[in-house]
Amino acid sequence: METKAAVATKAGAPLTIETVQLDGPRAFEVLVEIKASGVCHTDMFTLSGDDPEGIFPAILGHEGAGVVVEVGAGVTTLKPGDHVIPLYTPECRNCVFCLSRKTNLCGAIRETQGKGLMPDGTSRFKLNGKDVFHYMGTSTFSNYTVVPEIALAKIREDAPFEKVCYIGCGVTTGVGAVIYTAKVQPGDKVIVFGLGGIGLNVVQGARLAGADMIIGVDINPAREELARKFGMTHFVNPKEVEGDIVPYLVSLTKGGADHTFECIGNVNLMRQALESCHKGWGKSTVIGVAGAGQEISTRPFQLVTGRVWQGSAFGGARGRTDVPKIVDWYMEGKINIDDLITHVMPVEKINEAFDLMHAGTSIRSVVTF
Ligand code: NAD
Ligand code: AHE
Numbered sequence: 001m002e003t004k005a006a007v008a009t010k011a012g013a014p015l016t017i018e019t020v021q022l023d024g025p026r027a028f029e030v031l032v033e034i035k036a037s038g039v040c041h042t043d044m045f046t047l048s049g050d051d052p053e054g055i056f057p058a059i060l061g062h063e064g065a066g067v068v069v070e071v072g073a074g075v076t077t078l079k080p081g082d083h084v085i086p087l088y089t090p091e092c093r094n095c096v097f098c099l100s101r102k103t104n105l106c107g108a109i110r111e112t113q114g115k116g117l118m119p120d121g122t123s124r125f126k127l128n129g130k131d132v133f134h135y136m137g138t139s140t141f142s143n144y145t146v147v148p149e150i151a152l153a154k155i156r157e158d159a160p161f162e163k164v165c166y167i168g169c170g171v172t173t174g175v176g177a178v179i180y181t182a183k184v185q186p187g188d189k190v191i192v193f194g195l196g197g198i199g200l201n202v203v204q205g206a207r208l209a210g211a212d213m214i215i216g217v218d219i220n221p222a223r224e225e226l227a228r229k230f231g232m233t234h235f236v237n238p239k240e241v242e243g244d245i246v247p248y249l250v251s252l253t254k255g256g257a258d259h260t261f262e263c264i265g266n267v268n269l270m271r272q273a274l275e276s277c278h279k280g281w282g283k284s285t286v287i288g289v290a291g292a293g294q295e296i297s298t299r300p301f302q303l304v305t306g307r308v309w310q311g312s313a314f315g316g317a318r319g320r321t322d323v324p325k326i327v328d329w330y331m332e333g334k335i336n337i338d339d340l341i342t343h344v345m346p347v348e349k350i351n352e353a354f355d356l357m358h359a360g361t362s363i364r365s366v367v368t369f
């Protein structure tokens with residue numbers, strides 16, 4: 001079939017809207033009509049050329065929601081008409097990772113996914129007779145996409161696509177990092193570095209978990225008002241702090257935070273986030289994705305004295321199990337998505353979504369088909 005898609009032809013170039021050829025679903029694959037897709041900072045990161053796994057031409061997008069159109073041979077858990085959210089972290093329930101119950105990082109198809117291919121090692125997309133790569137196993141910047149069955153969460157049919165697509169990455173990543181990865185406890189003091197599409201979800205996750213003090217750190221003063229609405233109790237603009245921000249935050253929290261989260265992708269701030277943790281027990285969770293060649297550092301004494309450095313991918317959520325529950329939380333009013341979706345536009349205007357993110361004027365832009 002043919003489908004409309006926004007294609008990333010090369011690093012650093014704007015996306016182009018193309019009519020792309022799409023092969024039907026093979027065994028254990030599903031054809032999905034994408035109704036809406038959020039634009040995440042990670043799409044911009046990969047488009048910039050900084051992602052070691054970035055390959056071109058590719059169809060980016062990993063924050064979508066849509067409807068099953070056709071299923072391939074052997075698919076048993078989904079049928080045409082089902083509403084779904086594609087999962088860049090699948091859940092096969094059968095690999096050593098899934099069976100361990102210790103992680104959400106399913107290993108079943110990670111290798112081919114990282115190469116921009118379906119599990120059988122081929123692409124379903126072609127443009128002008130040449131292969132176009134998949135991205136994160138989802139390619140939600142295409143009106144129609146083919147996704148492995150294990151990488152689709154079936155969701156309730158009354159959930160609006162333009163809102164719940166954000167659960168495909170940002171919401172789950174932020175709220176999940178607090179609840180599933182860090183396991184923030186009532187009364188905890190939390191510091192969130194970066195109040196964008198991920199950080200604001202960490203803030204609302206911390207409120208949900210019952211944290212007492214939720215400090216937001218961002219150089220964009222416009223983020224303060226919205227973050228307060230989501231539960232932030234204190235705002236710190238590093239540009240307004242004289243000297244090193246770490247002793248400032250340690251003093252504000254009277255000894256350091258129980259939990260800190262880095263939601264920017266800046267290795268210097270990852271260090272600050274670790275060092276703002278309380279001696280003996282503070283845990284710092286890295287969410288931000290840093291570019292090729294970048295490394296984190298700290299004095300090992302920070303760890304010897306009890307601080308813990310950890311990371312979180314997709315909020316530690318097991319997609320097929322947890323994503324439908326998070327959709328319920330939204331539908332029941334437990335989490336706020338509406339106020340974070342600042343812009344909605346047709347896919348033809350997708351480059352504006354990247355411009356808005358670059359300028360810091362959007363939280364989430366959603367493109368529709
Ligand atoms: P975003 O652009 O919406 O937000 C980034 C925020 O950081 C902005 O508010 C910006 O003002 C702030 N910021 C930038 N530089 C700063 C600095 N020096 N000090 C303080 N604040 C600063 O991005 P996002 O969509 O929220 O994504 C954040 C990061 O999380 C990215 O690196 C993205 O790739 C990553 N991410 C990771 C996962 C995961 O599973 N681990 C999932 C989604 C996104
Ligand atoms: N490809 C990059 C790493 C990118 C990365 O860390 N991705 C996150 C999701 S970001 C979503 O917005 C993730 O889930 N990582 C775990 C995984 O298995 O990819 C690189 O550095 O090579």
Ligand code: ZN
Nearest residue numbers: 040042169170
């Ligand atoms: Zn993302």
